[in-house]
Structure formats: structure tokens, C-alpha cells
Amino acid sequence: MSELALALRDIHKRFGATVALEGARCLVRPGTVHALLGENGAGKTTLMRIAFGMLHADSGTLERDGRAVRFGHERDAIAAGVGMVHQHFMLIPAFTVAENAALGGRGHLDRAATAERIRRIGASTGLAVDADARVRDLPVGAQQRAEILRALMQDARLLILDEPTAVLTPLESDELYGWMRRFTASGGTIVLITHKLREALAVADEVTVLRRGRTMLEGRADEISESALVTAIVGEGAPRAEEAPRGRSSGAAVFTLDGASWADAQGVLRLSPTTLTVRAGEILGVLGVEGAGQRELLRLLAGRLSPTAGLVVRPDRVGFIPEDRLHDAVIPDFSLTENHALAEASRLDRLVPWARHAAATSAILESYDVRTTGPAAIMATLSGGNQQRFVAGRERQRAPQALVAENPTRGLDVRATARVLDAVRDVAAQGGAAVVYSADLDEILAMTQRVVVCFGGRVTDVAPPLDPADRSPYARALLGLGA
Amino acid sequence: MIELLLVPFLEAAVRTATPLAFAALGELVAERAGVINLGLEGTIIAGCLGGAAGALLGGPALGFAGAALAGMLIASVFALFVVRIGTDQIITGTALTLLGLGITGTVFHVAPAVVGAGQVIPTTGPIAIPGLSAVPILGTALFRQPLATYALYLLVPALAWWMGRTHAGLALRAVGESPEAAAAAGLSPRRIRTVAILFSGLMGGLCGGTLVLAQVGAFNEGMSAGRGFIAIAIVVLGRWTPLGTAGAALVFGGAFALQYLFQSLGSSLPYQLFLALPYVLTLVLLAALRGRAAAPARLGR
């Protein structure tokens, strides 16, 4: 075999006081799919951003095709045939696919020729996208294809994909895997950043596992056992989720939707009339691909939206863990105590009881294992997992009997995930009701008794299959194929 | 009778619009890169001073060069702070407007000879374009103007073509929409923003130069008289396009010219009404056009 397509050796990187990478290594052979595995926070994205010139290593070496290189900027990496598809797409919503693809070029802008090239590459790779569509009008899967196409138009031969299947339906994921194999068969190289074990083992030729900024394991995917991978990823004593018993609760109704629907300002119906009851002691799982109506459903339940028609009956106080916590749940520049008071901001009048909020904050830090210097710490200085544990604790405290959580474990490592999910389970265990949406089917099945699926703004109950291991009813409902 | 009033009105409208259009087109480019340059007023007054000083040294041509240079000088400070250090655009811009007004005012008082107080500054008069200037009504307004106006006739379509039909123009707009996405595509948002700000300084300077060299013929303290802020309003009215911006500049020119028209008609309305009119008009039009729907997504951030 010829020299390595990409070699990162002994990479160190710090962000302020946080050590992100501590001697990480990743050696990628040409013509392979190389899975880069690890918990969230393990340093996978940081390492690959260094390979793409977005970040600069404090120390360590970088080689591309056997030659030592220094990427000072993304454009250096692009010039060296490296492309990256980011977890949060780096496309300009107001531009068309063709305009996005043309970005970075020089001279006269020939729209027709660009569109033609996109169609040609699309036809040869099977990644078809309407070149003249505005990105903001495209579904998320098409946006991802557009971003891959852009990298290919820049002649990328080594493509880094950061959690590419996080937003895709199972069918779309399969299509992506198919393309990845064709791309490597034609001599291309792929680095796949993922935290999904099975995905990595199914599609990758080789694997590198990062843990806390160090490389723990590397080798051929077909020679490494699943259990060895798990140990490398999470260390000893990895938590294992158990599947929750299925069935209905007979407690009192906590949430009731009676023909409730919601239309946006343009009058587009985002959630069709929905009738639904969530009872005490129950956790309702919600599934849905991006934009299927679950966002609106959760906000109606949490009282963050009012139905445009129909009726919503809910407790006066409902805890809510929104997906985008830094924008919707906390104020990064405020202290933890201030962020605790934030939950009461509209109910308070006269003076803010700061001493009480500080004490309650301390209690959350204690019981939810939030690691920081104390209630006066500024939110922005906490890691994502600690921020989310704080939010979960605050929302539980605010409303012990009712909690709505939207993708609460997104971006969290295994331990933080477990703590946040425990907070959800506690609600039901203590006689309240919880509603959880997650992009992760396994997570939903592991913790809920009852599942509804959103598709095209409609909410459907999915009867649990006779065989608990059978996931096809959920997958079919997610894709709108009927139960 | 109509022609007797209309021709001078239209002529004054185009003449007043010319410096405004320079400043607004510069601001347009900065804003499409996501930068709102409230220091524009500072670049304009610097351009006035640079224009006067340059013209005294070596005639109108050197005057325009001095104006452009002075504008870019102020803008380079703005770029240093906003792009390099990453300070708030609005407040940095306000500071640079104060800086420009402070420096030029001080020079005017301390060294009046530099800006030619009491001297005749060489200016460029209107040049009639043979044939076209004889067209009834519009001929004089459009084709008996100083060279600066004709430069705009070329610049506006050129800018429209550049922004829409070149990779560089696309890159500019990309940075205004999402600097991260632009960087991921291999562009350098900082460099693009810096160049855009320097261009706005160049154009702001030329606005000042035009004021001194093609209209007033002298430098006065504070003679920019808020044109930098008006230019920002013009860009909004022009919906962030070159042609729209040029049109909006003409609307403002017209509003100012209306003042002269009514005065010459012997109207008893207070002249302050016409003074306030363009600003009120901007507010009304902004409200009617519903704010910032067409604005670059990352304007000001």
C-alpha cells in the first residue's frame, strides 16, 4: 500500500483551561472508510477540524499523502484535496445550491455551467440535488447531499463526514453508505466521525477510537469486537440501557390535547389536529424526522406555543428542556444563580430573592453532579454536559410533576446522557408525566412505555410490536409508510 | 412654466444625489459583507478635508485622490477594530464618526490654511455632454453634471454585474450571510470584510471629495451634515442592491431639492419642514417596506 492519505500524530490542543486533545493520533489509508469513534467530548471533531485547517494544533504533525503539511486555513486543506461535511451544515441558506457550490471560485461566475457540473457530478455519484433550489427550502437530507457535492466540486479526494447520519432517515443513511463505498472504490478516502458503534462496524474498513483526547484503539473494523470497542470508547464499566416495559398507564391525565393544532404566521399547518393524553406515571416517547411536527407538539405541551385551534390542557408548571439549550434554555453570560432565576423571570415581581436562588442552584449542582466552581460561575464556562445537567435539574425543580424534553441528550457523552435520562425517569417514577423526543430510536425504546411518531405534521400512535426487538413498525411510521 | 421649475429641480436632485450615492454604494458593499459602517460619516468628513487639502496642493485630481485616501484611512481604523479586534460595529462606527469630526474640526481651527479657508479651492464644474444634454427636461439634469456624476453612471452597473456575476461578488455576499460557511468554503471572511470596509471608506472619501470639489468649493467644519447616516438609510431603502441604492439616493436628492423648489415658489411653510422631510421619508418608507426582510443575515454581527 502507498503512503497514508492522512496522518495526524501526537496532536495536542487546549481551549483555555480545557484540554481537548492530548497526543491524539489518526492514521488514514487511502481508499478506505475510516471511522473515528468516541464519546461526545472525546475530541473527534476537534481533531478533524485540525485536519481541515479550521483549528490549529498546539503541537503535533499533520501529513497528507505522505508529505508534511501545515493548514493555516480551510482553503489550504481544500487545495490539498481535503473536504469536510460539518455536523451543522456550512451552507448559506439564502443561496442556491449552485451558488453554494461555486463559493470559493475565481473570476466570472457562470451559473449555468456550475449547475451543469452539479447535475453531472450528481448523476455520476447518485447524489442528486436541484442546483437552482435555495438551500433553505431543501429538506435536511438534500442539504447534506449539497454539502458533499460542494466538496466534490472542489475536487476533494479525502472527505471528512462529521456525524452525517444524525439527521438522516434510515433510508437516507443507507443511500449515504452506498455512496461512501462507491467513493472509496474509486480511490477516494473517507473519515467518518460517529458515535454510533454499529454504523461504524458496518461501513468502516478501519477504526480509530478517541477517549478524552487520546487515541485508545486503532485497527481493522473486522478484527475488532464490539465489546472491545465499547470498552475503548467509554472505559471500564460502561452503562447499558435496559428496555422499558411497554403498556399504558391508568393514572390521572396530566397532559391532554383535544384536537389541538398549530399553524405558523403564514398559515401553514405545522401540526394537524391532534388528540392525545399523557397520564401520571407515564413517559411518552416522540419520534420524528426533522420538521415532522414534533417541535410544535412538544412546545404545545410545554406551553411555549398556544394552539391555533383545539384545546390543550396541561399543568400550570411544565419543565422544558429545549434542543438548543444555549439559545433557548440558558443565558451564557449569566451566572448559574441568574440562570436559575431565569426560569421564574416572568412570575417574579418586586425583588428577586437572590439568596434563595443561590441555595437552590447549589442543590442542583450537588444532586445533578454539575461540575463547576459554584453557583456564581458563568454559564458559558461550563461544558455542554454540565450545562445540560443544570438545565435538567432546574426544570425538574421548577415542575416536579411534568417535564417535556426535546432531544435532551444531543451532544452529550454517555455519563451525562444517563444523568439527564434519569431526570426524565424520575418524573414518571414520582407520579408525574414526561414527554421525550429523541432522534435516537434506541434511546426512546429504552425508556418509554408508549411511542407516538410524527410525520408530515400528523401524530400517530404506534402499537408496540409483539416482538420487542422488532423496530420495523417505528421505522415505517417515521418514513410515513404506515405502521 | 413647469419646465422652468422642473429643470432646476431635477438638476438639483441629481447633483445632491451624487455624493450621497457614492457614500451609499460604499456602504452597500460593506453591508453585503455583513458590516454596518456607522463610521461612514467620519470617512466623509475626512474625505472633505482630504479633498480640500489635495486640491490646494495639486488641483482637483489630487483633491479626489486625497479625499479617497483620507476616507480609507478612517476606514482602516474601523476595519482594524471591527475585523481584527472584533469590537461592536455600531459603537466602533459611532466612535469613528466622532474621531473624524473631531480631527477635521481641530485641523480647521488650528491650521485653517491646510483646508484653504479664505482661498479658492479648484473645483470641477459641470461638463455638458454634447447632444444628450440638449434632451428636453432630463437632458440638463442627467448630462450637464460634474465628472463625478458620470463616474456613477458607469459604477452602478459595474457594481451590479460584479456582485451578481463574479465569484468575488458571490464571496462578498456569502460573508454577509454566514462567515462560517464562507470560511468552510475556503474563503477568508476577515480579508473580505476588510476589503469591503476599505472600499466603503474609499467611496465615503469620494463622497466628501465630491462635496468639496464639485459642489461647495470650500471646506467647513461638520460639512458632511449627516450624509453618512443618510447613506445608511439609502442602502436600506435600496434593498441592498446597487440599482436600488442608486434609485434611493435619487429619491433623497429629490427630497433635498424639493426644499429649494418650495423656497423658490415663495412657500410660507417653514424651511425646517423640508430639512426634516428626507429623514421622515426614510422612516415612513422603512416602515412601509417592513424593515429588514432583504438584509444580509449577519449584518452587524
Next chain:
Amino acid sequence: MDILVAFWDGAFGSTYAFWSATLVRATPLLLVGLAVALAFRAGILNIGAEGQLILGAIAAAAVALQLPPAPRVVMVPLMMLAGMAGGAVWAGIAALLRRRFGVLEVISTIMLNFVALAAVSWMVRGPLQEPTRVYPMSETFAAAARWPFLITGQRLHLGIVLGLLAAGALWFVLARTAVGFRIRAIGAGARAAQSAGGVEPERVAARVFLASGALAGLAGASEVGGVTWALYEGISPGHGYTAIAVALLARLDPRWVVVSAVFFGALEAGGASMQREAGVPAVAVQIVTATILLSVLAIAQWRNARRPVGAPE
């Protein structure tokens, strides 16, 4: 050297310089600085304190000149109320444009500053012009409309008491009260304030905008009532813009606005003395103001950059 001596003499060189020049000039800067600090705290970019101050001055002058004679205890409070109402109305236009029509307040408030200049220019040549109709100014106020001096022989007047009270009250409101917490929350994170706190950012913002305008308007009333005793065209030499520097130098903390207002008051008093004694134009003070603003911005940025931030993911 002469220049610096003249500067020092004008700002601090004598008891008169301090009490009657520096503090008198600090008074409007204190009130307008608070107006700007309050607005910025809520994330409202009110660049229009200048116009709001002018409208406050017009309104207070109109009360002083047009109302039937009344004792001072009635007249002075009425002028205060009128000034606050004038400033609030002017800010209210921008608040309305922002809320109903989505017009950026940066642009609308700048436009309104120009309209306010035209308005005062018309007032002193039209409805409020002095009876001989020669000078572009109003008649001098009657004694009852002149705000009381605080110290015999000094020009320091009631306005600074209002400014200090306002600073204390504003600090208390922002630091301790629920209303103040909501104001800070919408400024620091409007979406989180709405989603997690149930606060309606636009509603709070509109009220803050009005309050900010009222403070600026009060500064206008204080200038005509305490200093000029008449309405002039140049009633504000750019106080509304200097106020941005005042507020930012104080890092938007009302307590520090007091200090920073005195600092800029001294700068202006010294500048005026420089012009009289050493022939350096007072406009040179703007260079200093701009330099301070830029330094404050750069230092704040540098502090921010040193704060630890999380890794990606």
C-alpha cells in the same frame, strides 16, 4: 503645556471650575449616560438620546413659557414631567417602528435625531421665538421656572440631584428587582428569556425604550431649566453621542456612570477652557472621547477573549 494648564484650570483648577463647570457639564451627561446604559442593557441600540434630549428640552421650555405663572414648587416638577414625556414620545416613535414594522432602531433613532434638530430650529424661529423675533432663541424663563441652585455662588443645580437619584434607582432596579432582571435577561439572551423565562422580550424592550427616552428627555429639561433658562438651537452639543462613551466607559453600570459622567464633564469643561485660554478648539475633545471609546471596546474584547470557552461538539 499651556494647553494642559488651561485644561486643568477649566476642569478642576478652582472650586468654581469644579462645581460650576465640571459638575454642571456632567449633569446632562449623567442623565443621558443612564439613558444609554439602560437601553444597552436591554439590548436596545438607542443612538437617539440626542434627539430625545432635544425633545425633552422643547417640551420643558414650552411648559415654562406657555403655562400661566405658577410657583416654583409646581413649575419645576411640571417641567421635569414634560421633559420626560417629550423624550419618551420621541423614543416611542422608534420603539413603535421597531415593534410594529421591524425597523432597526439604530437607523430610526439617527433619523429622529435629525428631525429633532429641525424641530428645535423651527421652535426657536417660530412658536417659541422671543417676542422681538430677532434672535433664534426663546424668551428667558421667569424666575419660577429656573431650577434652584444647590450652593450659593455656584451654578450647580437641582439636575445633578435628579441624576444621582436616577443612578441609584437604576442600579437598584437592575441588580435587585424582577423588572430589572427581565431587562438584563432580554439584553443578554432574548430567546432564552422568552423560552425559559416566559418573558416577552419585545414588550419589555418597548418599555425600556420609553424609559430610556424619558431619562434623556429629563436631561433636556435640566439643561433649559438649570443652565440656559431659555431654548436655543444648540441646546445639545452632541450630549447624546458622548453619552454612549459615558455609558460604555462605565461598563453599563449605573454606579460607574456617575463617575464616568464627571470624567467627561471635566473633559468638556477643560476643553472649553482650552479653547478660551489656549486657542485649542473644543471639538478636539471629541478626539479624546473617540479614543476612550475605542480603548474601552478593545479592552472589553481582550477580556472576553481570555475567558475560557468550551471545545467544539
